[in-house]
Amino acid sequence: MVRPSEYDVGLIGRKATYKPYAQAIPGGFAIEKLDTAPCRMACPANLNVQGYVQMVKQEKYREAVQIIMQDLPFPGVLGRICPHRCEKSCRRLEVDEAVSIRELKRVAADHVDLMEIPVPEIVPKDEKVAVVGSGPASLTAAYFLALDGYQVAIYEAMPEPGGMMRYGIPEHRLPRNVLDHEIENLKRLGIEIHTGTEVGKDVTLEELKKHGARAIFVGTGAWRGLKLRIKGEEADGVKDVTSFLRDAHLGNLKKIRGKALIIGGGHSALDGARLALRMGADQAHIIYRRSRTEMLAEPEEIEEAEREGVKIHFLVAPMRVAVENGDVQGIECIRTRLTEPDTTGRRKPIPVEGSEFFIEADHIIPAVGQEPDLLFMGDNSPLEVSKWNLLVVNPETLQTNIPGIFAGGDVITGPATVIEAVEAGKRAARYMAMYLKGEELPTEWIEEPPMGNNWVEVPDDEPTKHRLRISTLPVEKRLSGFEEVNLLADETSAKEEAGRCLNCGSCCECYQCVEACKANAITLETHGQKRESVVLQVGAVIMSPGFEPFDPNKYDTYRYAIYPNVVTSMEFERILSSTGPYQGHLQRPSDEKEPKKIAWLQCVGSRDINRCDHSYCSSVCCMYATKEAVIAKEHAVHELDTAIFFMDMRTYGKDFEKYYNRAKDEMGVRYIRSRIHSIDGDPETDDVCLQYADENGVVRSETFDMVVLSVGLETPERLVQLAEGLGIELDQDNFVQTGSFSPVETSRKGIYVCGAFQEPKDIPYSVMEASAAACGAMANLSGVRGTLVQEKRYPAERDVSLEDPQIGVFVCNCGTNIGGIVDVPKVAAYARSLPGVAYVGENLFTCSQDSQDRMKEIILQENLNRVVVAACTPRTHEPLFQETLKDAGLNKYLFEMANIRNQCSWVHTGQKEEATEKAMDLVRMAVSRAQLICPLPQPTISVDDKALVVGGGVTGMTAALGLADQGFRTYLIEKSSELGGHALSLLTTWRGEEIHGPVKDMIDKVREHALIEVYKDSTISETKGFVGNFETTVSQMGEDVVLKHGAVVMAVGGDESEPSEYLYGDDDRVLTHLELDHAFNQGDKRLESSTAAVFIQCVGSREPERPYCSKVCCTHTMKSALKLKELNPSMDVFVLYRDIRTYGQREELYREARRNGVIFIRYSMEQKPQVQKMDEGISVTVRDHVLGRDIVIQTDLVVLASGIVPHDNASLAQMFKLSLNEDGFFMEAHAKLRPVEFATDGIFLAGMAHYPKPIEESIAQAKAAASRASVVLSKEQLTVEGVVSHVDELICRGCGECVEVCPYSAIELEEREEGRKVADVREALCKGCGSCAVACPTGAASIFHYDDEEVLTMVEAALD
Amino acid sequence: MSQQFNPKMIAFACNWCAYSAADLAGVSRFQYPPNVRIIRVMCSGRINPNFILKAFEMGADGVLVAG
Missing domain, CATH: 3.50.50.60 (FAD/NAD(P)-binding domain)
Structure with a gap:
């Protein structure tokens, strides 16, 4: 069964093994494990029911049997005769009927020949173990001990092994060939079975020990039938059911005549009666002193017996066996009645006086229970025996009072079922192994952890279905022989039946994924992972748990749960995503048709206290609805009409209004100012109809194919509890309480908050807050900065400059990602033929850790000096392989990749030959380039750990304090004569906090801070340098001061x-x-x-x-x-x-x-x-x-x-090489992900210079800028990439073309001797784009690693 | 014409945009004809006109500069 995918918000399903985030890198899989399924918990042998049922569903019978064999050795036997407690606990009963689990086990078993399954690898041990008896307990103990490597010998008194399975269960229920086969299989594990050897007579326990048995298991069962304790039962025609079944099987009893009467209500009573009919009895009667409902046998079993002609007399108890001339004549009975249930729930039969009557019978077969025959003990045995004639054992370990002798099965419990005996054998084997290893055994019963009930939810719409009904042999065919009555279910029905399983535990632990994972990333250990608690010692905590989208089911008039084409905005995001449920094709859920009209309803779960108690605005919905409408229009193949129903359009962020205008004016998104009251659906078409009043008050009705509910953001209950646990205060809307002057500090010192847990907000502001929270945490922790860092050391770099290219090529299969399409051996063989190639290897996964270790070894062994990896994209994997080169003592630039996955196997799936050919070409291109590439130095530059903050308003002061509190000396430049800026003119924050006081405090703090130097009445007149090494000239009232610093924060504000x-x-x-x-x-x-x-x-x-x-x-x-x-x-x-x-x-x-x-x-x-x-x-x-x-x-x-308008920032922008947007505000490096950084390294941005914003946002952004700047300042040195431009000064004529084209201002003209000008590259600023090399008219400028030859050789090789 | 024209294409792709777009095409399993060979450069600004001429000289039927 498939569960709803959380990632796709339930639009599609997923399995227990799934990819939680399709876009995550690396794209890891997860396995969902819930509590163990109730069927498994109910099984005495803890059999993995869900696992094998799922295998049957997939017709993987062999795998099913292997799963069963992990817990017991008798799939075929138990598939027939297990009383299946599992089925009684099946959660399918909540829907309809239990899954026919036992039957599915039989289906699996009957389709597999055990002899064809390879014997598991066993590490043999020397110790010998003796097992007395060969019933289910003994054989199971022997099985597990043998798997553990012990030398097991079984001693069986009867001529054939199997115990009660053979001699106590008639063949019509358990064909002997099934039993024989499963016992034969055990012998393959090296188990010796000595039949006809009676312990206690032929050999004693003591002798077994003398012969080397270091431990003994006793599983001799309960073979002695209990007496009826009535007169006449010693007569010849009275034979207890155990003896009757045994004699019949042994052939001692060939035929019976007349009428058989069986006394009892258990399985063996029915077995006796049904066997009697098959042995020739004219009639078979059962008398039972309770009623039908109290019978222990399953109803189907009773029904089948009755169909065969067995007559059952309920509420009848035997009084006396009538014997005449030594022959049984019949039995005198009395009717009974049942009492009300007693404290144990059992109803006792009480004889009804005067109701005596007589039943004629020729054979009387009591089936009222058995007890063990303890002959094996011999005389004067020290083994402890209970008053019920059972062996006494420790209930946990099953060890008897004599160390080393263990017992299990009927001999300790009295008559019970095969599955219970199996449990005992398994348990004993475990403790015997511990005993043999000399480990201490527990003395007390160990309670199992209580059963959890965190299972996969039963879907509300799970269709009901009858359980599998198996067919039986026609009655007329049955009595003439011993043929099996229950017939094997056909495969289709079995598959369907297995499909009814609800997969309660989620992962069924079939371990098929372990088999499938070629990278060995999933192992049995992976599966064994358990939740663990870890205690971490930390100095600060940052809370960023986010939000949950509002659940629109509360709006009953929007019918979200009922109409399939009413979706939430989150669902619509997934619909639009290329990794989403429809692979990015715009379609609606009901019929997968592309919608032609979509409406968005704003403020669902926001700005509403009537239905959701959320008076707040969720801040992001207007923007995302607009974005969704625009993207939907772009995705749509046909014309798409989009309409957004809103109250106020809140596009208040940087560049948001522009986007809104474009959506409206250029893309044609319709904006309708109206709050929709209710939604009507058309059940025929699944279309959705909206009624609304337009701006002129006219009521309109419009039908859409789809409606998107723009759901708001809210704090889920679990976060409310988390906050409570942490002792941080929440406000009336369940967001974390913060102050405008401390926007990321919670009410508990040392705990910081960022993101939507504080208030609904968008990505840029969340990212800013995240850095701000880090700033707060870092100020607390500045004393221990770097103390937990371990520096990685590399071996000395080998000088390869004089060596000819010795290229190693590693071709990757990427599991089947590449190898499934591209003929990897062929590509590898081809690589061997290429010039300069000294080594070629193939890997299943080149990026795995063991492949990396091997690659390092090969580089050293083969003395390679260039490495080409033909695998995936260098954009994700180049750094990994370069790291391996460094570990092997090679310069990291001696590396090249051929992208034969993203550019071959994944995009030419259907053209294997062409893909292979292209892969060969790409390898040839890479090898030809590899011949030319050289080691490059990666110069380091020192970092001046001082900061410069431009602007002395609240933003600038916050940034300065943030840096200084972290221990960095900071220069604060203010153009006016006072610190404080516009904040001093403001009355209160929107929360009502007074502004003047806190700003004055801030000014005092800045003034008094030992690490802050304030320059008032100052402007910046010049700046030089680059990240880590700036040199800025500050003019203070006509005097120039030169300041050296490593980073800059621009906080010049606005007006x-x-x-x-x-x-x-x-x-x-x-x-x-x-x-x-x-x-x-x-x-x-x-x-x-x-x-x-x-x-x-x-x-x-x-x-x-x-x-x-x-x-x-x-x-x-x-x-x-x-x-x-x-x-x-x-x-x-x-x-x-x-x-x-x-x-x-x-x-x-x-x-x-x-x-x-x-x-x-x-x-x-x-x-x-x-x-x-x-x-x-x-x-x-x-x-x-x-x-x-x-x-x-x-x-x-x-x-x-x-x-609010920006200052004239043009000159600052020019000096620091920063860009401004159309409105004159400074432009950050990335609107969403790098909101406080400039594209120029080492310079950061905060406050109104970025965009108009309230005080708390300016403060958060200032802290964020300080935090980002501290990343630069805390480094002693910066490493510069080797792929940079360089200028040959001999050829350079100082024309300045390169200076012109350099987008990073990394090249300047410098004067050399005699006024000669040459271009000089600031390597720290160069990004290696190579524009200078193209612009240079003389060829003086070139770019390392991508010089003309290095590129041209690829062109040549490509077309070779 | 009995034989189909199968042009040889060279694509110069900027590491930061076009090359990663080609990667994305792979991740998304977009299928395209197998007759293009991609050469990665750090910026499309690196493309010297000579590179393009060289490609044509070597027999390319088309050159794509993407960045």
Whole structure:
């Protein structure tokens, strides 16, 4: 059965062995193991039921039998006669009926000839072991001891081995050839069986010991039938069932006549009766003193007996055997009744007085139990025997009171089943081996760990199905012989039956994966891995457990669970993914058809307190819905219509607004401002219908092929518990409580948080926070930095400069990835023929550790000086092989790869010949290049461990403190005369924290910090150098200071833009946000006295000339509006907006503002508000979109949410070789993954210089920049790559072409003697792109490792 | 024409983008004709026009510079 794949959010299934993350590198597999399946737990022998059932499902009968044989030696016997407790615990019973487990075992056994299975490898031991008896317990003990290597000899009194399996179970249930075969198989393990040898008579236990048996197992069974203890039972015609069955089998009893009467209700009573009929009895009757339900035999067994004519008299007890002239005449009986169940649950039969009656019979066969015959002990045995005549053993080890003598089976329990005897044999064998090894045995019973019930869930929609019904021999055929009654199920039915198994334990432990894994990555040890607890001593903890997507089942009107084409955004991500359920083809789940119309519903599980109690905005959904719509359009083969239903479009991040505009204007994504109430589905087509009111209030209905629910982010319960366990506080939304000035610190010192566990957020900000958390942790741990690092040492590099190329070529099979398509031996043979090749090898997996060790040996042995690996891509594997070269004393650049997997076997799957030919070409190209490549030096450069922070605002100060706290001396450059920046003009954070005080504290801390040098009134006039070695000239009031440092943090901030509209500057009642904060600070009376206030949003933002969103203004407006309402509750406060972007938990402020009566009026870009100066006050006119009319507001206060603009960063950018985006903000190296780094090494970015952001985000980013910078500063030396440009100064004419083209500014012109200019390469900056080599007109510039010849030789070889 | 034209192609691929795109094509099992030979360079800026001329001189029917 297949379980839902977590990675594909349940859209498709997976097996127990699966790839958790398809895109992970390396792509590892996982095996899911849950608690052991209940069937296995129920089996006394702990047989791996799930395992062999799964093998039968796949028709792998031999594997099934091998799985069974791991736990017992009798698959065929137990496949017939096991009372199958497993089936009673089968979880399939929750659905319909138990799986016919026993039958499946028989199917497996009957399809396999044990003799064809190779004997397992056994390491023989010298010790001899004797086994007394050859029943199931004895044979099992012998089996396991023999597998363990012991010399086992069995002594059996009867003429043939098998014990009760042979002499106690009639042949119609267990054909003798099955038993014979399985016993014969045991002999292959070296077990000797001495039949006809009765211990106690022919040989004694003592003698066995004398003959060398170091341990003895006694499994002599219980053969003596119990007496009825009634009159007349000594007569000739009375024979206990054990003797009856035995004599019949031995041939001592050939035929019986007349009427047989069996007394008892167990298996042997039925066996006796059915055998009696086959032996010629006219009739067979059973009397049983309880009722049908109390019978121990299975109902099918009873039914079959009755079909054969056995008559069962229930509630009848025997009184006396009537004997006349020594012949049995019949039996006098009495009827019984059952009492109510007693404390043990058993109902006792009580004779009913006066109900005596007589049954005529010629044979009376009591089947009321057996007891052991302890003749083997001889006289005066010291072995302890209980009052029930059973051997006394330690219940755990099964050792008797005499050390070295163990016992099991019926001789210790009284009559029981074969499977129980098997368990005893197996248990005894284990402890006998321990005894023989001289290990101490436990003295007490060891309790098994309690059974877990963490099993694979039974699917709700599991279809019901009857269990396998096997056919039986027609009754008329049965009584004439001893033919087996139960017939073998056919393979198809067996397969189907095995398919009913629910795979409770997930992994069935069939170990087929161990067989299949050619790399030996999965072994039995891998399977044996257990969860373990590890205690780690750490100085800091960083929490980044993330979030869980909201479960939309709570929105019953969206019918997520019912309509297949209503999916979550997470599911849609998987649908779009090339590693997803549909390999990246856009299709809908119901019918796998490509949708033509898709709708996204925003704010599912966000901004909603009615249905999900999540008042917050999830911050990321507007962007991801837009992205999904755009990508869906790109993936769609046909025209795709996409519509996003939203409340406010919150594209507030860097470059997000641009993306939104492009989606809307260029890609044609429709944005509809409407919250959808409910979804209707069409059961015929599985289409989905939405009803909504458009912006003009008109109700519309639209049908879509698919609906995507843009689900929000939430903290799952398990994380709430984790937080509780760790003692860190969560806020009302279950996110970690942090402060604006300590954005990654939890309430518990030393524990940091980052990512969506703190508040819903996107990737860039999560990555920033991650580095910020690391900064916090590193400040605590700076004293022990590097103490746990172990430096790897390499042997000295061999000088190969004078040697001819001795190339070693290693061709990889990559399991079957390459070898399955490309003819690897042929490629290898071809490689041998190539010039310079000294060695060729083939590997199954060249990248495995043992292959690496071998490669190292071969390099040394064969004296190789170049290595070519023909395998996969150098982009992932080159560093690994280069490491091996270094270990073998070769320069790492003496290596080349031929990518015959990604470029041959994987892309020319159907063209094996062509793929092989191409692989040969690629190897030839690689070898020809290998002849030319040379060792390259990797120069190291020292690192100056000081930092330069540009900008003394909150961001710059945080970065400086972050670095200085880690022990790095830091220069802080501020252009004004004061530290603190704009933060000093702000009133409070959105959380209401006062700003002024903490900033003042920060300034003091900076000033007092011994490692921070502050340069106020300073600007940067020049900078030189590169990562680790910068030299910057700072001008401080006309004086120049030269500072040396290893890293730079750019934290130059931004400014509030100056509005050019809405009467700003004309009327002092029109304020910006900063001015309003200032007015609040000053206690400006106008704020209280004004009867109305109007906020106008997006002033100078989201306009064609400044298209980005300034991110902070909406929140600031909420805060200010509330503050005004607080000052004067009767004031009418209006907010004129386009979209309210109170992302994350800032949404709470928006709610509060509405609750407090702030009036929100949306305006459009086409109809912006009009602000006019009147005689008294100001009039603001705005078009209300709901009423469709102009509204005129009279006010004394207009607040403009003016945007944030970058400084003029051009000169700094030029000096430090940094880039700016179109809006003038600095551009990071990668928007998502490297948000605080520049493409230029050693320079980092934080705060508003990157993009407008609130204080807590600036602080987090500043800490992140400090953290990233410390990675550079903490190194003593940096290693430069060898693939760099170099200039031959003799040929260089100083034209500067190379300087022009170098994208990394790594080349400069330098003056040599007599004013001659030459190009000089800064190797630390060079990325080895080679543009200079192309641009150079004289050929002076070239690039190591990719010089013209090294490339051209490949061209030649390719076309050779 | 009885014989199908089977052009010989040389592709110069930038290590950082085009070469990894070719890797991705492999990972995604995209099938394409087997008559192209990829030469890895650190940047498409490394491609000297001579390389292209050399390829044609050696008999290439097409050259792809991807980066």
